[in-house]
Amino acid sequence: MFKTYPLFSPEYYMTEALKEAQKAYDRDEVPVGAVVVCNQTIIARAHNLTETLHDVTAHAEMQAFTAASDYFGGKYLDECTLFVTLEPCAMCAGAAFWAQLGGLIYAAADDKRGYSLINSPLLHPKTEVASGILAEESRKLLQDFFKRKRV
Amino acid sequence: MFKTYPLFSPEYYMTEALKEAQKAYDRDEVPVGAVVVCNQTIIARAHNLTETLHDVTAHAEMQAFTAASDYFGGKYLDECTLFVTLEPCAMCAGAAFWAQLGGLIYAAADDKRGYSLINSPLLHPKTEVASGILAEESRKLLQDFFKRKRV
Numbered sequence: 001m002f003k004t005y006p007l008f009s010p011e012y013y014m015t016e017a018l019k020e021a022q023k024a025y026d027r028d029e030v031p032v033g034a035v036v037v038c039n040q041t042i043i044a045r046a047h048n049l050t051e052t053l054h055d056v057t058a059h060a061e062m063q064a065f066t067a068a069s070d071y072f073g074g075k076y077l078d079e080c081t082l083f084v085t086l087e088p089c090a091m092c093a094g095a096a097f098w099a100q101l102g103g104l105i106y107a108a109a110d111d112k113r114g115y116s117l118i119n120s121p122l123l124h125p126k127t128e129v130a131s132g133i134l135a136e137e138s139r140k141l142l143q144d145f146f147k148r149k150r151v
Numbered sequence: 152m153f154k155t156y157p158l159f160s161p162e163y164y165m166t167e168a169l170k171e172a173q174k175a176y177d178r179d180e181v182p183v184g185a186v187v188v189c190n191q192t193i194i195a196r197a198h199n200l201t202e203t204l205h206d207v208t209a210h211a212e213m214q215a216f217t218a219a220s221d222y223f224g225g226k227y228l229d230e231c232t233l234f235v236t237l238e239p240c241a242m243c244a245g246a247a248f249w250a251q252l253g254g255l256i257y258a259a260a261d262d263k264r265g266y267s268l269i270n271s272p273l274l275h276p277k278t279e280v281a282s283g284i285l286a287e288e289s290r291k292l293l294q295d296f297f298k299r300k301r302v
Contacts (some may be wrong), residue, residue, distance in 0.1 A: 054226045055221070097210075098201075120268070122269070
């Protein structure tokens with residue numbers, strides 16, 4: 001069901017994040033997924049688990065940061081890029097700041113709770129940001145989820 | 152070493168948060184501690200563990216939210232008050248938003264990374280905020296920590 005993209009392309013990694021989002025969808029969680037990439041290798045994968053864990057801190061990004069830090073045995077992720085299917089919220093952007101995240105690439109913008117709506121810089125100044133990669137696929141998954149919720 | 156205050160007073164709960172901060176200090180962690188109070192009862196205690204866990208998300212507040220949610224088996228903390236020895240950062244304020252935290256009481260202000268420096272509201276509109284309770288004690292612990300670090 002997921003399209004195939006060239007290995008190591010941004011679309012390739014975002015598709016892996018979308019696969020995580022699909023896992024969230026299948027668990028009746030708001031479908032957001034993330035992967036952390038370092039030296040072209042995916043070192044962490046996570047999806048939103050706030051309902052399953054009854055824990056507002058269990059956003060995909062937060063779990064991905066924790067897992068990536070665990071992989072390194074260090075708390076800084078300045079050599080890593082986070083691919084996430086939805087624009088991070090203030091909490092997740094705040095965590096990215098502390099991790100000194102190297103790169104952030106998100107698919108769909110979050111017009112309600114996205115960190116870019118905040119009138120102060122939340123990310124670390126060194127974090128490079130890109131967005132819009134497979135945004136349509138991410139939005140569709142989110143729309144399907146909320147449509148199903150309303151039925 | 153901690154002064155005794157009347158049971159259920161703000162100073163009583165903040166002293167319990169300071170005891171958590173002292174535990175962080177003793178582990179060579181930036182000394183910040185927190186307790187979550189519901190119906191006058193402390194339902195969660197936590198202290199900063201970012202170095203020990205190599206995890207930037209392991210702020211005292213985040214762990215306290217996770218523990219309190221676990222206690223309730225639900226993710227909302229609208230009947231709870233967080234007592235924390237230092238003003239929360241953007242990440243922790245963002246988490247407090249999602250938890251719809253009922254009350255936030257912090258001791259010392261954080262002039263570098265405090266959420267109140269951000270030019271947009273990060274907390275939930277229903278969260279009642281107070282500050283300054285035992286601020287001097289909290290500041291002293293932080294100053295001692297950083298002074299020790301510089302030696």
